Every structure is written in structure tokens, then in C-alpha cells.
Amino acid sequence: MDDRERPGEVRDRPVTTTDAPHSARPQAPHSPPARAAQPKRLTWRMRLRRDRTLLIMTVPAVVLLLVFNYAPLVGLVTAFQYYDPLTGIWNSEWAGLGQFQQLFQDAQFWGSLQNTLYLSFVQLILFFPVPIALALLLNTVISERIRNVIQSVVYLPHFFSWVLAITIFQQMLGGAGVLNQFLRSHDIGAWNIMTDPDTFALLVTSQAVWKEAGWGIIVFLAALSAINTELYEAAAADGAGRWRRTWHITLPGLRGVIMLMLVLRLGNALTVGFEQFLIQRDAVGHETADVLDTFSFYYGIATGNYGYGAAAGLFKSVISLLLIWGANRLAHAFGEDGLYRK
Amino acid sequence: MTNVFPIGRKPTPATSTARGASKATRAPWEEPPTVVGRAAKVLTLTAVVGTVLVPLWIIVVTSFSTPGAINRAGGLVLWPDGLTMRAYREMLGEPTVRTALLVSLAITVIGTAVSMVVSVLCAYGLSRSGSFGHRAVLWLLIVTMFVSGGLIPTFLVVTGLGGYGQFWALILPSSVSVFNILVLRSFYSQTSSELIDAARADGAGDWRILWSVVLPTSRAVTAVITLFYAVGYWNSFFNVMLYMPTESEKWPLQYVLLTYVNRGIGLPGQTNGGFGETHAQTAPLSLQMAVVVLTLVPLLVVYPFVQKHFRTGVLTGAIKG
Secondary structure: OOOOOOOOOOOOOOOOOOOOOOOOOOOOOOOOOOOOOOOOOOOHHHHHHHOHHHHHHHHHHHHHHHHHHHHHHHHHHHHHEEOOOOOOOOOOEEOOOHHHHHHHOOHHHHHHHHHHHHHHHHHHHHOOHHHHHHHHHHHOOOOHHHHHHHHHHHHHHHHOOHHHHHHHHHHHHOOOOHHHHHHHHOOOOOOOHHHOHHHHHHHHHHHHHHHHHHHHHHHHHHHHHOOOHHHHHHHHHOOOOHHHHHHHHHHHHHHHHHHHHHHHHHHOOOOOOOHHHHHHHHHHOHHHHOOHHHHHHHHHHHOOOHHHHHHHHHHHHHHHHHHHHHHHHHHHHOOOOOOOOO | OOOOOOOOOOOOOOOOOOOOOOOOOOOOOOOOOOHHHHHHHHHHHHHHHHHHHHHHHHHHHHHOEOHHHHHHHOOOOOOOOOEOOHHHHHHHHOHHHHHHHHHHHHHHHHHHHHHHHHHHHHHHHOOOOOOOOHHHHHHHHHHHHHOOOOHHHHHHHHHHOOOOOOHHHHOHHHOOOHHHHHHHHHHHOOOOHHHHHHHHHOOOOHHHHHHHHHHHHOHHHHHHHHHHHHHHHHHOOHHHHHHOOOOHHHOOHHHHHHHHHHOOOOOOOOOOOOOOOOOOOOOHHHHHHHHHHHHHHHHHHHHHHHHOOHHHHHOOOOOOO
């Protein structure tokens, strides 16, 4: 093998692990040569020529992202306009911060923000611990087959659409559902949970638990299986009982993952779900069911007040970014990885 | 293995899947569980599994029940009593449900194909570390995970491109999942470089390597990501709400489910207030449940094949780009 790179020659190129971009070893961009026989650094032109196929492969995805993810970023200026679809984004009248002023005086907006935070809090308390507890429980099941069966069953609802999940809830707990059949046949007054605003937070949280908690197990199970069993053995030899072992080995082993999930959850504090609320909004009334996302949708699209809805959406995005950043800083302060290693 | 019990007792063959054959044993240092603890564990796990399976069971049974059986049960049926296929025959005889099923299938098949082609290509294109410009493209992808224009600007872009009422508006705006690309990429970059270098020495180009080397060695993750995309398209209904005028011939199944089953509104284009109301032969309820089952069937058919690979697909440290 000679080590000369012949630009433009695709076939029978010398195969070295150092100049080809095909080595699986991560390389820092300016890493020193790994071998003495390292050829001179390729010029960017040569590298471009060598890797053009790889770049061409990324083009479709990049184009789609540019059109549907980056172009809407330009559309965010509508939050500062009195946007009118007829005159278009370039000619609409500027509002400055007018939309935001109006927004902050809107009782409905504050109501939806309040709902969002409240629901987020309820989810944090009632939803977040469930997958962890389930994973711990499942981890103690010895039979592999039983574990697999349980896992496949609890993962399933994650793949249901919200329409389907809510339909199932409706059929079980709704006015004509199984629960009320039972109540009526035992002469207890019927109770329609699905339309009761007082218990709405509990209802949507239990829906979320039913649908997503099983899926949430995966991450924790993986972390559990990474814990070294010798630790348990050593602890048992030292006379630590089952609970002591859980407390001193299992939970510390999960700490990193739990922190990561917590960071993500806090970062998404203003995102409690969208379709779920959209579907149930009419049944319980918008005072209870409106969250920031549905507010933005209803006042932006349904009423054609685009600038107003965009302003609400932008408000949410900015706060969310700040929250993610803050939660991540907090995780690092606690000496955890958070979203990335420091 | 020698048979230590030559008389009478046959050793169980190792391949038998009899209960206990594959039973893992407790580690020697672990204390045996208490009766109470064991009972609590069994009860809890049974309840967890039950909350998923029991509703599905009730729905399936009700969809196969005769009106008489439903009346006797006073609503949804817990135990098969009088069974009939009539609800399904009637449902598939309905033009609305039939077209919705076709629309849903079309969205799912075409959308998944588009998404997979785009994602696999992009993931492979970014998977060779040290290739020219891959870092920049990677950043371009990752930024979209944290910053998005949000609902309204996206809506304006799609409608601005003339997407209102168009089939592509249901597919393209959500066709690229950066998360899925990162998962695929982290797998592709684990493909052994010896294999790839060998293929390259044999004169294979990147297209050929992707098709004949990388894809065959990462079937599991490809299957999982395909399922993720397919389920996303099958379940999508909000895009329809945004971009489709209220014409029933363009509704997917989820939308029929929402309007007809959830809200109890009769299907459009029907006289006398929706189907099922005037049919004495079929209870409206079993017809509704049949629609629910119809939305479940494709999922339940595919699910068992892909389910065992989930852990690989979900846990790849995709974030560690």
C-alpha cells in the first residue's frame, strides 16, 4: 500500500484507516497524526471531492429541514406584525411588541399559562416517578419470559394515537362506559369523569401515565442492567438487605438517568401535550382545558389572528429554551451530566 | 450431557420451551422473597398489564357482539355472548370508512417510504467521522431539535407553498425526524470499518456500501425506526385538521374515529344522522368498536415483529452526537 492520495480516483484508493473518513474511531478535527506514515493533511478540496457522495446523501433531509424547520423561523416575525395573509409577510404592518402587550393583558392567555403550569406540576408529581418505580419492580422479576411479556404489553399504548387512547378512556370511564355501567347496576349515582372540569388534571395525567409510562421504563431498565452485579454481591456479603441494596446501589446507579429525564421534563414544563387537550377541549370547556399550545392554535389559526398566535408560540419557545438551559445548569451544579457532559 | 437417571426419567430436552426450561434462577446471595412481598408484586404487575389488556379485550368483544348481547350487558360486553361479524361487514361496506382506510394506508406507506429513504441516506452520509462538512450538517440537524418556529409559522409556510388541501402537506412537513436520523447514524457509525474498507477495496462506491454492507448489518435498528415513522403517520390527525378542508373523502381513519366514535357525530353524506342509527341488525356501539379495532389491527400485526428490538432502537445515546 502506498499512502499517496490520488484525488479524483474513487476506485482502488489506498486503504488506510487514517485518511479514510471511514474509520469508526472518533477523530478530533485537528488530532495529531496517529501513525508515522501519515500522509500530509488533505486540502479541503480533496476531502470535498472524496466525500461528495456522502454530502449528496444528506441533501434531501437538509432541504426538507430548511423548508419546514428553518423557513418557519423566518415566519416568527409575524409575532411582531399585524399579519395579514393577503398582503403577505413582507408587506404586513409592523406591530412592534403590540401583539405581546395585548397578549399579556389577555385573561385567557394567563388562564392557559396557569393551566399549563398546574398540569405540568401534577405530571411531575404523579407521572414522573411511575416509570422509575415500574422499572425497579420489573427488574426484580426473575423470569425472563414474564419480563418480556410485561414489557411488550406496557409498551403498546405508546403506539396508540391520542384519538384512540381517549376513545378507550371514553368507553371505559365515560358516561356510557364500563365504570358507569357498574355504578348504575349497583345503584350508585353515575359520574362522568370525562366531562368533569374539577378532576380534569387527574384525568389527563392518568391518560398520560396509561399511554406513556410503560414506554418510559425502557431508559431506566437499560440503566439498571448496566449496574455491576458484583456490587450487589459484595453488599449482600456485607449483610446489606434487599432495601439497603436498593438504596445504596440501585438508586445511585439510576441517578444520572433520573437527572437527565428531570432536566428534559423541566425544560418541557410548558409542553404538557397538544392533541390530548385539543380533543378533549370541548368536553370540559376551554377554561379548564386550554394550555399554551392549544391557545396558540385556537387564537392563531382557528380565528385567523396569526400574529397573535405566533406571539403566544414565541413566548412559549423562549421560556422553554431558558428553562432547558436553567435545568441543565442546575444538573451540572449537582455534578451530573445533564444533557451533555461538561 | 449424560443421563444420570437411566431408569424411567427422561431428561427434558434443552430446546423445549416448557415452563421452567428457560427459568432463570435467583442469585445465591439473594434472600428469598417474603410471601407478602411476592403477592404485592404479582398483584401490582397484573394490575398494570390489566389496565392495558382489559379495555382492548372489551372493545374487541363488543365489536363482535350482537345487539342482543350488548343489551343484556347493558352496554359494553365483558364476555362473548352472541358473536357476529356483521359490524365488520357493514363497516367495510361504508364508503366513508373504506376510503378513510385507503387514505390512512396511503399516507402511512408513502410517508414511511419517503421518511426512511431520506433518513437512511442522511444518517449514512453523516456516519463516517472525519468526512468533509459532516459536522456542519450535524449542527444544522441538532439545532432544529431545540429551536422551532412553532405551529403558526409552520402553518403559514405550508399554506404559502400551496399545501392546503394537498396530499403532500400531510407527509412532508413532518417527514424528517432528527432524533431518528441520529439513532440511525449512531448505529451506522458502529459498522466495522474493516468491512467498509474491504468493500471499498473491491471498488464499491458509497451507494453500494450503504446498500450491501451497512443496511444488512443494521436490520434491527432499521426495523425499529421504520415502525416509529409508520406509527407516526398512521396516528397523525392534526395535520389533517390543519391542511385538509372538511371533505370526508380525504379523511384518514383517525379522523373518522374522532368524529364518529369519540364525538358521536354521524358520518357525513349520510341521511338520518349517521350510520348505525337505523340498522336494527347491528348495534351502533359494536360498529363504533369495529372502527376502533380497525385502527388497531395494523399496529398489532406489525408490533410483535419489531417489539424485541426496541431497546436497541431507543437507547443509543442518540443525543451524544
